[in-house]
Amino acid sequence: MNSPSTRTVTDLASKIDTGMDALVQQLTELIRHRSISADGNVSKVRETAQHITALLADAGVEAELIDVGDDGRQHAPLVYADHRCADAAPDTPTVLLYAHYDVHPADGWEEAFTPVVDTSSNRLYGRGAADDKAGIVMHLGAIRAFDGTPPVHLKLAWEGEGEAGRGSLEELVRERPDLFQADVVIVADSGNVRPGVPTLTTSLRGLATMDVTVRTLQRPVHSGTCGGPAPDAFTALVRMLATLHAPDGSIAPELLSRHEWQGAEVSEEQFRDDAHILPDVQLTGAGSVAQRLYADPAINVIGLDGIPPVDRARHSVCDRATARLSIRLSPEMSSASETLGKLRQHLESVRPWNVETTIQDRVVSAGYQADVDKKTFQDAESALLGAYSGMSEVAYTGRGGSLPLVAALQEVNPGAVMLVWGCEEPLTDIHGDGENVALPELRNMTLAEATLFDSLRSEPGTGADRVA
Numbered sequence: 001m002n003s004p005s006t007r008t009v010t011d012l013a014s015k016i017d018t019g020m021d022a023l024v025q026q027l028t029e030l031i032r033h034r035s036i037s038a039d040g041n042v043s044k045v046r047e048t049a050q051h052i053t054a055l056l057a058d059a060g061v062e063a064e065l066i067d068v069g070d071d072g073r074q075h076a077p078l079v080y081a082d083h084r085c086a087d088a089a090p091d092t093p094t095v096l097l098y099a100h101y102d103v104h105p106a107d108g109w110e111e112a113f114t115p116v117v118d119t120s121s122n123r124l125y126g127r128g129a130a131d132d133k134a135g136i137v138m139h140l141g142a143i144r145a146f147d148g149t150p151p152v153h154l155k156l157a158w159e160g161e162g163e164a165g166r167g168s169l170e171e172l173v174r175e176r177p178d179l180f181q182a183d184v185v186i187v188a189d190s191g192n193v194r195p196g197v198p199t200l201t202t203s204l205r206g207l208a209t210m211d212v213t214v215r216t217l218q219r220p221v222h223s224g225t226c227g228g229p230a231p232d233a234f235t236a237l238v239r240m241l242a243t244l245h246a247p248d249g250s251i252a253p254e255l256l257s258r259h260e261w262q263g264a265e266v267s268e269e270q271f272r273d274d275a276h277i278l279p280d281v282q283l284t285g286a287g288s289v290a291q292r293l294y295a296d297p298a299i300n301v302i303g304l305d306g307i308p309p310v311d312r313a314r315h316s317v318c319d320r321a322t323a324r325l326s327i328r329l330s331p332e333m334s335s336a337s338e339t340l341g342k343l344r345q346h347l348e349s350v351r352p353w354n355v356e357t358t359i360q361d362r363v364v365s366a367g368y369q370a371d372v373d374k375k376t377f378q379d380a381e382s383a384l385l386g387a388y389s390g391m392s393e394v395a396y397t398g399r400g401g402s403l404p405l406v407a408a409l410q411e412v413n414p415g416a417v418m419l420v421w422g423c424e425e426p427l428t429d430i431h432g433d434g435e436n437v438a439l440p441e442l443r444n445m446t447l448a449e450a451t452l453f454d455s456l457r458s459e460p461g462t463g464a465d466r467v468a
């Protein structure tokens with residue numbers, strides 16, 4: 001692993017330290033913008049986008065607002081820029097920077113949009129302080145460290161619907177891949193495993209849904225006159241679903257495509273707390289918590305049709321029942337359709353009483369597994385270690401949830417290195433009523449990103465990565 005030259009890190013560090021007050025000021029301003037995408041107030045979100053465009057212009061980058069979504073609804077625009085590096089060597093890579101400027105709602109947190117720095121902890125409080133306005137200013141700070149002329153070609157894709165889950169940006173990525181072509185993608189919407197511990201998110205689970213419908217009768221019949229010999233569709237469905245898990249709650253071994261988790265661990269105590277698990281209830285599954293959370297699949301029933309709620313219960317035998325399963329897929333991109341195929345086959349094979357079944361599934365997002373041996377990845381590690389002085393190792397972590405955008409960007413840039421990092425360490429309490437960002441994290445992550453830009457310029461060898 002090469003470490004970036006001390007001089008470069010020192011130069012960039014002093015540049016970033018000098019600009020830090022201004023950067024915090026810009027983040028503070030951004031937090032004041034109530035850019036809540038979920039409440040449908042697009043004009044507020046659009047104002048934020050315009051504000052960011054002005055910040056970028058001031059940093060020497062000309063950005064435009066691109067409309068997303070063609071479903072007839074109003075959408076928050078994408079802040080987009082294609083900023084070419086003048087006089088660059090022919091093999092200079094293009095780095096795509098992603099962050100989202102919209103925020104999670106803040107109902108019940110009155111000070112959410114009145115940002116304040118707590119000087120004793122050196123943390124800035126406010127909705128979006130970490131998720132993900134820190135990502136926006138971190139990119140901005142890295143660009144500013146080069147006075148607006150960073151040594152790589154940059155593309156900026158800063159989204160206004162990152163929290164809305166509408167998938168409008170993924171659609172645009174697939175419709176207009178030319179806008180998103182890049183050699184390196186940096187997604188600044190994640191964070192270190194702990195403050196001060198430089199971390200890369202190397203693993204994201206995928207997401208799929210499956211609707212399993214069972215039919216047994218032409219219509220519901222009375223449970224007194226027919227119950228017993230008449231096969232109940234709901235009972236059949238439950239029996240089928242029960243075979244998906246082993247007695248300890250892990251996925252049935254024949255369905256599990258296992259990928260060994262090698263990153264940072266998650267303590268059981270921490271996880272019980274995060275997941276609000278009742279004191280005497282056991283965790284399900286086997287292996288380390290991180291293995292179960294980041295690398296193994298998980299299946300949950302998230303919707304049910306065919307059976308009335310209790311207060312409208314009738315004495316009848318159920319003729320037809322449907323369950324919607326949410327399936328968290330193990331991170332390898334290729335395994336999504338294979339896993340679903342196995343699952344369908346399995347459900348067909350355990351069908352009791354020859355009941356009729358129909359199964360419909362959909363991959364929402366493929367997973368992602370970083371190839372940590374690629375040189376750009378190692379450059380990113382060196383950049384992190386340069387920024388977090390005194391640390392000798394970068395931790396790898398995962399996310400149990402999916403980032404559909406990462407899968408879409410990887411799809412249109414199959415050879416690109418995807419880096420997922422940011423300022424959202426666990427104490428930032430994202431989406432909580434005390435969301436905050438640690439200012440030293442913001443400083444160090446900005447420095448790491450700037451250092452990475454610099455090392456991508458100075459290393460012609462990165463070309464090999466880009467076509468791999």
Ligand SMILES: [Zn+2]
Pocket residue numbers: 100131132162189
């Ligand atoms: Zn986010």
